[in-house]
Amino acid sequence: METVVSGIRPTGNLHLGNYFGALRNFISMQNEHNCYFFIADYHSLTTHPTPQDLHGNVRQILVEYLAAGLDPEKSTLYIQSDVPEVSELYLFLNMNAYIGELERCTSFKDKIRQQPNNVNAGLLTYPTLMAADILIHRATKVPVGKDQEQHLEMTRTFGNRFNRLYNVDYFPEPQAFNFGQELVKIPGLNGSGKMGKSEGEGNAIFLADEPGDIRKKVMKAVTDAGPTEPNQAKPEAIQNIFQLMKVVSTPETFEYFDEKYNTCQIRYGDMKKQLAEDMILFTTPFRERIKAILSDEEYVSKVARMGKNKAQESAAKTIREVREIVGFKKF
Ligand code: TYM
Numbered sequence: 001m002e003t004v005v006s007g008i009r010p011t012g013n014l015h016l017g018n019y020f021g022a023l024r025n026f027i028s029m030q031n032e033h034n035c036y037f038f039i040a041d042y043h044s045l046t047t048h049p050t051p052q053d054l055h056g057n058v059r060q061i062l063v064e065y066l067a068a069g070l071d072p073e074k075s076t077l078y079i080q081s082d083v084p085e086v087s088e089l090y091l092f093l094n095m096n097a098y099i100g101e102l103e104r105c106t107s108f109k110d111k112i113r114q115q116p117n118n119v120n121a122g123l124l125t126y127p128t129l130m131a132a133d134i135l136i137h138r139a140t141k142v143p144v145g146k147d148q149e150q151h152l153e154m155t156r157t158f159g160n161r162f163n164r165l166y167n168v169d170y171f172p173e174p175q176a177f178n179f180g181q182e183l184v185k186i187p188g189l190n191g192s193g194k195m196g197k198s199e200g201e202g203n204a205i206f207l208a209d210e211p212g213d214i215r216k217k218v219m220k221a222v223t224d225a226g227p228t229e230p231n232q233a234k235p236e237a238i239q240n241i242f243q244l245m246k247v248v249s250t251p252e253t254f255e256y257f258d259e260k261y262n263t264c265q266i267r268y269g270d271m272k273k274q275l276a277e278d279m280i281l282f283t284t285p286f287r288e289r290i291k292a293i294l295s296d297e298e299y300v301s302k303v304a305r306m307g308k309n310k311a312q313e314s315a316a317k318t319i320r321e322v323r324e325i326v327g328f329k330k331f
Contacts, residue, residue: 002033005139007040010057014064015204017186017195021145027069035075046122067289078307085315089132097128131155136315139174146183152176187240191222207286218276223268249278
């Protein structure tokens with residue numbers, strides 16, 4: 001049995017990238033493995049949310065996790081800040097994380113560009129906090145999208161360094177995981193890059209989106225004038241639409257439009273209409289469950305309390321052992 005950990009920052013609603021990159025893989029593991037899934041609210045402080053926004057976002061994401069199929073009876077579903085042991089492990093790991101390696105991290109460089117007026121120490125040490133999230137349960141598998149690969153590499157570095165420094169074999173090496181496949185990057189709708197909440201208006205399709213919004217966003221997706229020769233390579237924006245179709249439409253639909261492209265008969269308007277309808281079909285059950293669970297305040301609070309207790313049990317054990325290893329012995 002593997003120990004599985006994954007998390008999502010509460011900075012907006014869940015989108016198809018979160019679902020196909022991380023959640024879907026996680027959900028399919030919850031029957032067989034020891035699974036922890038959390039809401040990374042400490043991490044979200046790096047962008048300075050207001051207290052009201054933070055609390056509302058955490059609640060919304062918790063509801064969306066449940067609506068997406070996370071089962072709080074099978075998995076431990078919790079809020080990161082309910083388990084302060086994580087911040088103690090973060091402190092220990094920071095003592096053996098070097099400025100140079102943290103500064104070289106791609107996500108740090110991206111953040112410097114995105115928020116040049118708020119380059120705080122939390123951004124720099126984001127990878128050690130993420131390593132603490134994973135190592136606190138001594139996880140071996142971490143279902144995430146491709147954008148988290150480097151963070152996982154750093155987690156292994158920090159865990160191995162701890163083991164070497166104290167001459168122990170305590171932390172296992174966690175691997176980024178996607179069921180039997182490569183890690184994925186789900187593209188967005190604006191022509192380039194990944195689907196993401198901070199990648200521009202209209203770029204992401206959220207599980208909670210209403211059909212009208214999905215149609216509007218998809219019809220605005222970037223395309224081009226169409227191929228001029230048979231079997232022409234697809235430019236990025238077109239590849240992106242095909243990749244989205246691959247995840248939400250049937251294989252027959254995908255092949256139909258692929259054939260149209262290869263024979264230069266593609267009409268992007270028709271393709272986008274079909275893509276929008278397939279996205280609506282795909283997201284509708286989520287949207288309905290989100291609405292139902294949102295109105296059940298008591299259930300959501302119960303889930304959060306249950307998760308807190310289970311996660312704390314595992315985290316407290318690790319912290320007890322880590323303190324002992326580091327040399328903080330009881331008097
Ligand atoms: P976050 O909140 O940006 O995204 C949550 C998860 O969704 C995946 N994801 C994607 N996958 C494929 N295509 C996309 N377009 C796409 N967009 C997002 C991410 O890869 C991620 O798996 N640092 C993490 C949160 C975190 C975490 C952890 C994850 C904190 N501690 C410990 C795993 C284990 C983050 O910012 O993810």
